[in-house]
Amino acid sequence: MAVESKDLFVEVPGGQVFVRQWTADRSSGVPIILLHDSLGSVEQWRSFPEALATATSRNVIAYDRLGFGRSTLRTSPAEAGFIDEEAQIYLPAIVAALGLSHYVLFGHSVGGGMALVAAAISGSHCAAVITESAQAFVEERTLSGxxxxxxxxxxxxxxxxxxxxxxxxxxxxxxxxxxxxxxxxFRGWSLDPYLGKVRSPVLALHGDSDEFGSCEFPRRITQGVHGLARMEILSPCGHVPHREREGDVLGLVQRFLVENGIA
Known part of the structure; x- marks a missing residue:
């Protein structure tokens, strides 16, 4: 299946964010939006977005958060509320600019937390959430890493x-x-205030050897959300399952979307 990509910039409060869209032949259904990790960018997803578009026959969208990759430079220090800020301000601006009424969110690491907060506040617009190596609270393993x-x-x-x-x-x-x-x-931060407001199906992926967090993270997520939720622990696997176990991640995501009727 051929996949084509398209680059664009979207105006958001404070500047522009770089966006890339992957479109597969005969793609249909709700698109998947990727939210990168704390040091990530569009380019650092590498081959995964194209593979995801092919495996799911859906459009896949990724963007550099403001201050990252090819998006507008930021100079003021990041603040403790940056996760809520992404979900409340920047992601909605991108969704509006792209004219999306419904979407699936796939977030890696802190991007997973952002995806869950966004799902909690966007209601039915978010059809499903997939978290990968997402932190649910501040764990000593996270700080040590x-x-x-x-x-x-x-x-x-x-x-x-x-x-x-x-x-x-x-x-x-x-x-x-x-x-x-x-x-x-920041030690008291957690996703707890938002988890109970997430109504969409959730798939929480986590590596058994994740150096930035234990399996208590996906357990907290799946036990806390209001909607249907499933936890999958990949072994052996560290903090980047989509790179370390790409085939397994693609299969789990495709099965999850089909089983939950995400058209």
């Missing part, structure tokens, strides 16, 4: 990996992740 990564990025070689994807935005991107999550004021 962030500290280790922050220390590693002090190496010029390691930091160059960030600049490859984010250019001059790289320092802001790293600080937006590490400084917020490691701040004492």
């Amino acid at each position: 962030i500290r280790d990564a922050k220390n590693a990025f002090e190496s010029e070689d390691q930091f160059s990996k960030l600049t490859k994807w984010h250019g001059e935005r790289a320092s802001w991107v790293l600080a937006a992740w590490s400084e917020v999550w490691l701040a004492p004021a």
